Amino acid sequence: MKPALLKELQYITGKEYLFTDIEDRMTYSYDAAVLDPKIPCAVVMPGTDEELGKIVLLCNENNIPITVRGSGTNLSGGTIPEEKGIVLLTRRLNNIIEINEQDMYAVVQPGVVTAALAKAVEKIGLFYPPDPGSQAVSTLGGNVAENAGGLRGLKYGVTKDYIMGINFFDATGEYIKSGSKTVKCATGYNIAGLMAGSEGTLGIISEITLKLIPCPTCRTSMVAAYNSIEKASETVAAIIAGRIVPATLEILDNFTIRAVEDYSRAGLPVDAAALLLIEVDGHPAVVEEEGARVVTLCETMGASNIKVAANDQERDRIWSARRSALSALAKLKPTLVLEDATVPRSRIPDMVKALQQIAKDFQISIGTFGHAGDGNLHPTILTDKRDKKEWHRVELAIEQIFDKALEMGGTLSGEHGIGIAKVPFLKKETGFSSIEFSKRLRRALDPNGILNPGKITGV
């Protein structure tokens, strides 16, 4: 990048918020996906909307690619920058602008941490349900850009279901308003909806209006242990068929149980072939009734042991154990590939079987856990990328996982997005026409191709 441009960037944000040292640039050259890093020219950290707008304008005029980054928890390479480009950090844009209790919405800047908003609204009895695994550090801007899911997707939906409005700078630096603070809005194109999951390729988010709902007044959690993973996955299908919609319905296989127990000493039964972690919430009468029905269903479907959390402490222990699954698995091998191919929920038993077969066929370790209740498993491949032969088998296995999910009427990505990692596979699901349609849309909105190039459509 030309020194004159760096000077202009510095002029916009001030010297202390422009980083050009190699150490800083390396820090922002990768994310949580298993992909090669790319070192950007500069890293910039604007503190106001005005600065944000000026940076976009400058980059567009000079064809400088911009990759926006919240906390870099992306699992598909969506925050890996271009070498000719800059990384734009949203860390300083972290104000909760408004929490409107009466009308039940919040207005936030993109750098607000997910859990910080959840906590702030909980204090006044409101609820922001989307809870991606990384919620303790992930940002709401990142959640919107990736349409992040989470454990509660089953009952409460994903990030896009809570987006009421988004204001953003388009590629040319124009400020675009979309959506509204009203429950209903049929005014113009659903641009806020289009921004959800657009991975930073259609605009640079400045402000998000999110829907809040009343907090459920009661919740109960339980752990059901099984001596076969098939029985556990069939229980998932049975619960859904019984028209019970738990707040969360998670599965852990034996591999994951042992890793988690090693890591967190939560008291999980390490001999179980699989665990279901279930929470139902709502009105106390609903919780009591549905909780009892879930216990009965687990028993009927062959659970060897069912433990209902006796208090909040026990409940927290269950969920923090679940949330540590990824970290626990990551300790075991140098490389961890976390997939999120998703199937219609009734196909969970078939998908579990398919994953076991794939692990066997390709002689690799797959730990399986995830959001069984919404068909969104996280098969996690443990490997060492430096072992070229094994890595080749891993790549074949990943493609096989995608193929199986699509065969079952599923999708490549339930919540991690396409990013760079899944670009080669997108056509398998959508066909070429949908990709061409997306490219036309993208080119029209970002004529110079400066917004996070290479993601989703590959250009």
Add this chain to the structure above:
Amino acid sequence: MKPALLKELQYITGKEYLFTDIEDRMTYSYDAAVLDPKIPCAVVMPGTDEELGKIVLLCNENNIPITVRGSGTNLSGGTIPEEKGIVLLTRRLNNIIEINEQDMYAVVQPGVVTAALAKAVEKIGLFYPPDPGSQAVSTLGGNVAENAGGLRGLKYGVTKDYIMGINFFDATGEYIKSGSKTVKCATGYNIAGLMAGSEGTLGIISEITLKLIPCPTCRTSMVAAYNSIEKASETVAAIIAGRIVPATLEILDNFTIRAVEDYSRAGLPVDAAALLLIEVDGHPAVVEEEGARVVTLCETMGASNIKVAANDQERDRIWSARRSALSALAKLKPTLVLEDATVPRSRIPDMVKALQQIAKDFQISIGTFGHAGDGNLHPTILTDKRDKKEWHRVELAIEQIFDKALEMGGTLSGEHGIGIAKVPFLKKETGFSSIEFSKRLRRALDPNGILNPGKITGV
């Protein structure tokens, strides 16, 4: 239109499904909005996806505008065609392709009537909540294209909240797949979300996948009468503030009450200044508790009379009375303008006052009813368009209603869309930049401008 083109259209659909007589063309020259009719060149009624695709291709090659029409209940002129164009009726594309009980979704063609799907899924204990006023005749394709709302928006959201996937022909005749049959999908751009509310300007819908949910097991309805509309509207705010989310929370002013009673003899108290029609649903314990709390709140806020429906028959009478409001008002004067400017729900009392003031200031009749619980009132102006002086005052009043809604942080349209009617006002809400952004998006996806020209962005 050239005879050769008509011949080609006829070749695609067969003679019996191409209409060129003036009577037929006039029939499809207008919709439910108060706008001048435009007589199309031809009306065509394809019976298969293949025919649909061929028509789009033919029209694109020959620059023939296409306006898709379900049942023509559009209230913003979205189904008024171009004089150089054709009307494409979806009536024959009316198959419910799949209802998947286990995975709780339905796949439908665009011409399926809303109430027909609701009924079909209710039979197996499932629920498709969006219930626009016109549900008995409106089509799901139209609901998607307009992002239709309804009485249950408050608790259950609107059409876009139930769209899992949409397959459609783009303007060039390519078949585009978007979304998935899985609960979560982060695969590619949220094109299905973009199609919601796009008013037929981005593609011609061929197949829609809709989310279903379990039926609530219990419901109770009540009518609260007030001797002042202010008290009624303050009750709405109080219910929401009490963290109760009724399934429906409707208001009728005295003008509407009298019109409805004249029309339907439902036994409404014609002396009441306003009525609230409320339904809570869910688990029996929730319904009992919330029902009782609503009654108490209504009393506290000054209701003069509260009547809880004793049985299904009484419940049905309440809601069919509410659903007849538009027809009842339409009988009173030659011209009826139904608006849907929407405010954050806590501002309902202010909006009700503003509407009264506007009626007084412009010496016109405004009947107010609508979805008070989600801030989406339907101020209904009764007039005679032939009375030029009054019509001028009506036009000024409409603009004033929009201005007031926007002042209160609201939106021009809660559920009827922009169509042609609100094009001149769109910039007031979104500013020019958002409209320019929308135009670029649209031009890229429909380079020849054949898809429902003139709607939303005005070109």
